[in-house]
Amino acid sequence: MSVRMSDPELQYKDASPPGGSGSEARLMEVARQGDSEAFGELVRRYEGRLLSVIRRFVTDVETARDLAQDTFLKAYERIDQFDPSRRFGPWLFRIGVNVTLDFLRRRKRRVWFTLFSQTGEDRPMDPSTPDPRVARDLEQEVRAVLDQLPEKHRTILVLRDLENFSSSEIAAILQRKEATVRWRVAEARREFQRVWESRQAGEACPIHEEGSDDETSD
């Protein structure tokens, strides 16, 4: 079973950088020996795509750039753990997704703390119901729906439908079997459809329990 990349532009975007993965392994080896410029070359190759992935989770551009920097720093710190027989990209994106999801979990805890600290009339509106005062545009509406989805579904949708990673690439990033990823893709699309349609119909959608949503392991 293989999943093809349907968008030619993204095929170009996803293609291995000049020199291919063999060149990346060599750059990592040189970087491991202390040559930061070799690591800089890897940063320049992957920063655009990494930033794009993180921005799908985090709205604020500066926060996304900070998280991308954190990702590269973490990758550099763990350079000895990198398996040179594997591709650099999935390893880096796995770190990036973990860094971003950790950030979002911390922020969510802070938001809950703030909510419980506030008086009732000051609380923000329930995000599961559409804001009747403002006609939101498509971007805001989609983001609101994505924010309502469980982390495991949101992560899969971001990687597959917004960033066009193939199922096999997602399997490498999330360290899951490809069959599991396909199942999750189907589930996530169904869930997005359900919440989207409910929202458009003006119904409140129950927020799903996140449960054991820890999508990645690193």
Add this chain to the structure above:
Amino acid sequence: MKPAIDCDQIRQQLALSVGGDLTAVEQAVVDQHLAGCVSCRQDLAGLRSSHAVLQQYREETMLPAAPSLWPSVQARLSRSRTSVSRAGVSEPQFGRAGWIPVSALAAACVAVLVLSEMNPSFNPPGGGAITRSTPGSAEAVELGPVEWYGGLNRVSDGGLERVRSMHYSDTTTY
């Protein structure tokens, strides 16, 4: 005509179909089912609609080109290397030179304490008795030997212990 495959079995395939995630063989099975199943065609239409929304969102939110992150990453790497090298110099100094006087002092205090417990008349070097001047008299009254408790001087006076510096404007003779 009754579809050859069950609707429940096709549901997952439909969700994959909208994103082009099926192989040609899988897609052919789905198409065959759809030809004879109205409810699955309606289901597929709903899935296509919401998937199209996601695709539109993706197109509208493509990131413009941004300045490279490398200068910032490089600066942070340099800072962390500098702090690591500084820690590498200071740690042995703290570990070897810094802790020895503290531990030696603690051992000395314990030794003095033990000796004084064993022998009440023991006076450490530099130690002595404390005397108090009685008002109207030139005679000095000896209160007792000074005991050393880890640097805090206490005075034995008939079973009462007083902290020397708190109670008396004594004439202290050592």
